[in-house]
Amino acid sequence: MLRSLVFAVCLPAVAQDLPVLTRLRAAAEEAPVAVAHRGASEACPENTLVALRTAVAMKAIVVEFDVWQTADGAWVLLHDATLDRTTDVVTRLGRKDVRIDSVTLAQVQTLDAGSWKGPQFRGEPLPTLEQALAAIYPAVPMIERKGGEARALVAELRRLEAIDKVLVQAFDWPWLTAVHDAEPKLLLGALGDGALDGERLAAAAATGARLVHWNHRAIDCDGAAAVQRAGHLLCVYTVDPDALLLGAAALGCDLITTNRPDRWVALRAKGARVRAAGTK
Numbered sequence: 648m649l650r651s652l653v654f655a656v657c658l659p660a661v662a663q664d665l666p667v668l669t670r671l672r673a674a675a676e677e678a679p680v681a682v683a684h685r686g687a688s689e690a691c692p693e694n695t696l697v698a699l700r701t702a703v704a705m706k707a708i709v710v711e712f713d714v715w716q717t718a719d720g721a722w723v724l725l726h727d728a729t730l731d732r733t734t735d736v737v738t739r740l741g742r743k744d745v746r747i748d749s750v751t752l753a754q755v756q757t758l759d760a761g762s763w764k765g766p767q768f769r770g771e772p773l774p775t776l777e778q779a780l781a782a783i784y785p786a787v788p789m790i791e792r793k794g795g796e797a798r799a800l801v802a803e804l805r806r807l808e809a810i811d812k813v814l815v816q817a818f819d820w821p822w823l824t825a826v827h828d829a830e831p832k833l834l835l836g837a838l839g840d841g842a843l844d845g846e847r848l849a850a851a852a853a854t855g856a857r858l859v860h861w862n863h864r865a866i867d868c869d870g871a872a873a874v875q876r877a878g879h880l881l882c883v884y885t886v887d888p889d890a891l892l893l894g895a896a897a898l899g900c901d902l903i904t905t906n907r908p909d910r911w912v913a914l915r916a917k918g919a920r921v922r923a924a925g926t927k
Contacts, residue, residue: 666811667787667834668857671880674708675901678915682789683707683908684885685726692764693733694724695771699782707908709787709814712779716795721752722776722803726793734758734773748794777807784812789836792817797825801833820854827855836860836882843870848877858882860904863895871898893919 674680686698687705694712702710713726725747730736736745736758747755752775761771780788790813792800804810816836817823823835836858837851843859843866851859859874863883874881882902883895892911895903896919905911911919 665832665834665857667814668880671709671787671814671858671901675880678919679896679900679903679911680708681706681908681911681915682709682711682882682884682902682904684711684904684906686710686712687906687908689887689906692761692768692771694726694773695760695768696774696778696782697761697768697771699774699779702908703783703786705909706912707786709789709902710783711789711791711904713791713793714776714795714800715747715793716799717747717752717755718749719751720799721755722795722800723747723752723755724774724776724779728794730755730758733763734760735762776803780807780809780813788813790815791838792819792822797822798829801826801829804833805830814858816856816858816860820850823854823856831855834858836880838884840865843873845873848873852877852879858902860884860902863891866898868898871900875899889914 683702685693686695687701688698691698691701699710699712712724714722715725716722728746730745730747731743737743739758755773758773759770760773761768792815804813810830810832814834814836815826816838818838820837823837826833827835835854835856837854837856838860839847839851840862843861858880860882863886866883871881880901881899882904883900884904886892886895886903886905887907892903892905892914903911
């Protein structure tokens with residue numbers, strides 16, 4: 648029941664003033680904004696500079712990507728724990744199941760991360776976090792942590808002067824809590840799946856997250872309304888068909904993560920702005 652999902656959350660003053668939070672709320676006022684999943688990943692090799700730049704060209708307001716730390720502590724873009732699926736590491740190193748955290752940045756920079764998607768992308772490298780941010784600005788980078796230390800990521804974002812320009816998210820909620828403790832001025836997103844009840848929503852809020860990023864298959868109208876009543880942004884992943892994109896908008900989402908950011912941008916421009924009754 649909706650009544651059981653609604654609870655009071657006291658948001659710290661600093662969270663209310665986060666520049667990225669303010670920007671996203673304003674952008675989503677009329678309709679959900681597009682989050683480009685791993686960049687423009689339907690058209691381009693995921694988590695590469697060409698994918699990120701193409702997403703920006705498609706007018707995605709937010710561009711999502713995944714990060715790991717290499718063996719020598721560098722932050723690089725990759726979704727899987729191993730390099731096998733999206734690079735030529737097996738050919739180069741002559742072995743399988745090569746974990747990203749077992750190789751150095753120098754080794755990563757020798758890999759081809761584009762050819763698996765098509766010959767036109769041959770030679771596309773795996774970017775560093777610094778390169779990714781430069782490719783995405785002035786859109787909002789949504790950094791999903793797959794592996795790596797919380798304080799190390801905070802330190803890197805400080806070095807890059809990016810604390811007030813990015814959103815950091817993870818499925819690992821204790822890790823999010825550690826990030827929030829290290830840097831309360833970072834906007835955080837709690838990724839999740841399964842039933843979104845009051846207990847889960849309270850646990851998400853306890854991490855310091857101000858965005859709830861949920862599997863679209865697992866969230867219903869009551870859960871969506873509870874997120875909004877708690878004062879959080881609501882994002883759903885990963886939505887591609889038109890019917891589901893429109894359904895996410897009707898649910899009252901603030902953001903929609905999609906492999907087809909250009910499609911949602913086009914639908915939004917055509918007036919796909921309906922929200923369910925009772926939502927903002």
